[in-house]
Amino acid sequence: xxxxxxxxVEIVPSILSADFARLAExxxxxxxxxxxxxxxxxxxxxxxxxxxxxxxxxxxxxxATRLKLDVHLMIVEPERYIDxxxxxxxxxxxxxxxxxxxxxxxxxxxxxRGAKAGVVLNPATPLCLLEHxxxxxxxxxxxxVNPGFGGQKFIPQVLGKIRALHEKRHELGxxxxxxxxxxxxxxxxxxxxxxxxxWIVAGSSVFHSRDAAATVxxxxxxxxxxxxxxV
Ligand code: DX5
Ligand code: ZN
Numbered sequence: 001x002x003x004x005x006x007x008x009v010e011i012v013p014s015i016l017s018a019d020f021a022r023l024a025e026x027x028x029x030x031x032x033x034x035x036x037x038x039x040x041x042x043x044x045x046x047x048x049x050x051x052x053x054x055x056x057x058x059x060x061x062x063x064a065t066r067l068k069l070d071v072h073l074m075i076v077e078p079e080r081y082i083d084x085x086x087x088x089x090x091x092x093x094x095x096x097x098x099x100x101x102x103x104x105x106x107x108x109x110x111x112x113r114g115a116k117a118g119v120v121l122n123p124a125t126p127l128c129l130l131e132h133x134x135x136x137x138x139x140x141x142x143x144x145v146n147p148g149f150g151g152q153k154f155i156p157q158v159l160g161k162i163r164a165l166h167e168k169r170h171e172l173g174x175x176x177x178x179x180x181x182x183x184x185x186x187x188x189x190x191x192x193x194x195x196x197x198x199w200i201v202a203g204s205s206v207f208h209s210r211d212a213a214a215t216v217x218x219x220x221x222x223x224x225x226x227x228x229x230x231v
Contacts, residue, residue, distance in 0.1 A: 014039040014203035033213035044075035048148035055088040062089025086113040094118030145182030154183030166196025193226035
């Protein structure tokens with residue numbers, strides 16, 4: 001599946017902070033604002049201290065939107081559920097390095113099912129642990145909060161990690177999008193994009209704002225302007 005927007009900057013709304021009783025409406029709002037991906041957070045109460053949605057909800061969302069569905073698995077033993085999430089309609093599936101003893105195999109499993117495979121690092125997990133799988137991954141998601149909840153504060157040390165990965169992909173000649181997730185808002189967005197981030201996940205800053213579509217539009221303007229002055 002060609003996504004067709006690899007290294008462009010994308011605002012990726014996370015529905016974790018949306019009103020689930022009005023989910024279709026909330027999704028339609030950001031879709032109209034021109035986003036191309038929707039971030040779905042799957043939590044199991046084991047890898048992270050919170051529980052969210054499973055494949056049946058993803059299948060319902062699939063019917064409600066044409067946006068690419070970016071499914072972030074914060075669960076132990078993700079290999080047991082990958083097939084079900086792709087079957088439900090996930091276009092991209094990311095797994096945490098911390099949950100995968102056979103990371104390359106798990107990435108291949110996602111790709112074998114026809115989805116794009118992402119690998120995620122918690123803020124405290126060093127980049128060097130990805131050294132031998134960078135070529136196998138379709139994108140890397142760097143957590144900028146400890147996963148589990150929306151509305152947390154961005155951890156600024158992650159900026160250095162984004163810069164380092166940006167340099168690394170350049171050095172290796174890889175078209176590897178960098179996704180950043182957690183605590184992104186209108187104030188820190190430009191710095192995050194300048195550091196090299198491509199796909200910007202935004203939950204509470206979008207869905208807790210008065211007008212989600214206007215916020216997305218504003219964030220897209222900030223992000224686009226920041227790409228012009230990347231380090
Ligand atoms: C956190 C999730 C995020 C979350 C981000 O564990 O992975 O995707 O929705 O929410 P904000 O943007 O509010 O930090
Ligand atoms: Zn997420």
